[in-house]
Amino acid sequence: MFEIFKKEMLELLRDRKTLFFVIALPMLVFPVLMGLAIFLTSKATFEAEQKVHNYAIVHAEFAPEFAERLFYHRSFKQVKNSNDFDSIESLKTAVQDGVIDVGIYLDIAPQSGIEQGQQAKWSVVFNDAKSISFIYSRIEDLAQEYGASLTKTALLNKGVTEDKQTALLKPIVLAKVDTADKRENLGEKLGIIIPYLLIPLVLMGASYPAIDMGAGEKERGTLETLLLTPVARSQLVLGKFLTLLTTSVMTAVITVASMSLWVAVAISFADISVIKTAFAGVGIQEFALIFMLLLPVAAILSSLVLAISIYARSFKEAQNYMAPLSMLVIFPIMASVMPNMTLNATTAMVPITNVALAIKEIIKGTIDHYFVWLIFASMLLMAGALLLACIRWFSKETVLFR
Template identity: 30%
Template sequence: MRSEGRPSQGIRSNMVWRIATRDLLSTLRDRRTLSATILMPLILIPALSLGLPLLLGSFIGGQQQERQKVGVVGTLPQELRTALEQDEKVNGKTVRAGVTLVSVKDPTQAVQSGDVEAAIQAPTALPTRAGEGSAALEVYAKLSSLRAQAGAYGKVQDVVDSYNRTLTLDRLEGLGLGADTLTPVTIKSIDASPAQEQRSGQLAFLIPFLMLQFILSGGMATAIDATAGEKERGTLESLLVSPVRRAEVVTGKLLATTITALTSACFSVVGFVISGLVAAMFVNNRDGLGAEITSSMGGQLTLTPGGTLGMLGLAASAALIISAVLIAIGIYARSFKEAQTYIAPLTLVIVLPAVMLQFADFLTLNTAVYAVPLFGSMVSILNIVKGAAQADQILLAILANLIGAALLSLLALRSFGREEVIFRN
């Protein structure tokens, strides 16, 4: 069954496409693979990049607009009670509801039992004017609870800070001084980030992570089925004894795997674009804290023509090297399940570096980083999303992927040429 004696003139493109089409048709028959390649990117990406900020914004915004019960032990000045109970409105719309004050005996027990979300214990008498001394107003709450931080506890903090400032300004006015006496120097924050980076949001690091993750998941089914799967079914033997060169078999299977991986990557980009459009519509049609969180965290994916070309080049080269890895591992495995076991750790190779991207601002990235296969692609994709990409860095990342893919393809070709590997099941 050895084929070393066959002529080695070159790879015939028509034979490569016939093998690739054969493997692609086998993939298309599996509905689960189609779901993982097309539907999952369109569903999961908007759910993660848009649903998470929407959920967080709705939660925090809902707590701000909901009235919570706050227990009181002792006597509060009337001005402070009024400020705590009063709603804050902007253009007639309530942006932060006040709290409902109720008397309690034991503030700790009241909070722990859930009767109130926070409790205030006032000393004998709180100062009603600045300069009359100071007193500690004890606030009881479950400080590890995000609900308390966004709701009752946060409201009490804000109102007390505002109350202190009001007393101080009244005292300054009596002395003939203005409010700027307290803040002779103020800070005006101006975001100097590129406009595209401002739109990308704080979850921009998810884009390269999810894109490469879907490239892996999209190509995995085709690669395993075309190698270990065919070994199990016995169809690989008939293919190798046919008048086709081993290099054509490897190239065809690599092409089929790359196409399915790229298809998944394309739909992941579509998912990000949909997320950006929906986020923009949500922010434009809704005011308040929820919209602000959605805008700052979710962001929008906007690409220039050059950025689009760079993204496609990076995705294609990443799909090629990942496909080469999958083919090399798949042909070595004895069975479909064994191939899945070998390929499972590859997820960590993508996940761990992608998690580091959220701390990219703390890292000093030199040119050598872009020469690392896959990781250089992740960094380059993140730069494109933020509008800070450079052409030489993108080209270096693509070149690194292509070199890695070539070496892995040679490894796969060598495995296809060894009968102890082909027939080891």
């Protein structure tokens, strides 16, 4: 078994492409993704703040103060032919043709509406499919500010002082008392992302070498030679499995080490308050727990990819089978972010989902170590069962020589 392990490791170390996916990619993926996410977020925010949108307003005479606020707002520019529009339909047509970004239709003057006990219903016309929904929010803010000033004036005219207006307009004020600290709140959000990075990388660390160990040997014609050696087939499978487990675990080690390193760099040198707060209490023990949970995941995925590679007729067919496996790994991770999905005795028995939930709880600082050991034990049992199935699979001539 160990001779097979040494043989496979030696062949693996000669393959530069596989080494890149096992070693280089996990080391680069975290700084690249973190830097890219920060850059794109800051760039998108800056561009959204700076962009000026063309608008047209119908019946601006109904609310001259509001029209003036909109005119001098840095995010909006009134088109010169704004008077050409006279209805909501004309504004819709102009938005669809790209003449304006947003149109505002005022149905009545709000002052007269207050006197008659009628609400003014203004329409904001824009294309929400263009991801510019913040336009509506900005116009809504301006309208609310203008409406508040009208309400204040109307109440003053009726003899209601400013002191009483606040209590009259908002008699109840809710105070939010959150029992969760900042780390728990931010860990809930960041803890969702980390399993999407870690678990697929563990799969990648096993899948690329596995394709060569099974389907690759079939194509090269070396599998028959290997079967003629005085080594039991169970030992052949175990040797190949140990090689895949080593590469997968190596990927997990490098991934967790890379994550801890770049998080430490971000906390020490970069002014990223979100990362500082979320990972302030995450130390060596927490990273060790994450690594421990990835070990049975690596064993399960190593058994699966080895079985797939043994079954495949060719290298290309094995690659085609790996794509659906990647999707099968993503779906349990997606299940972990569903509403009301928490780590308990039931979810601790669901493969992959349990690990994703546990990683999130570790980042939040609310992990129950009983569930960690329950997850570890259940996943090890599953990995053992899959390994036995893989050995049985390898013993069938109809599978080896399809």
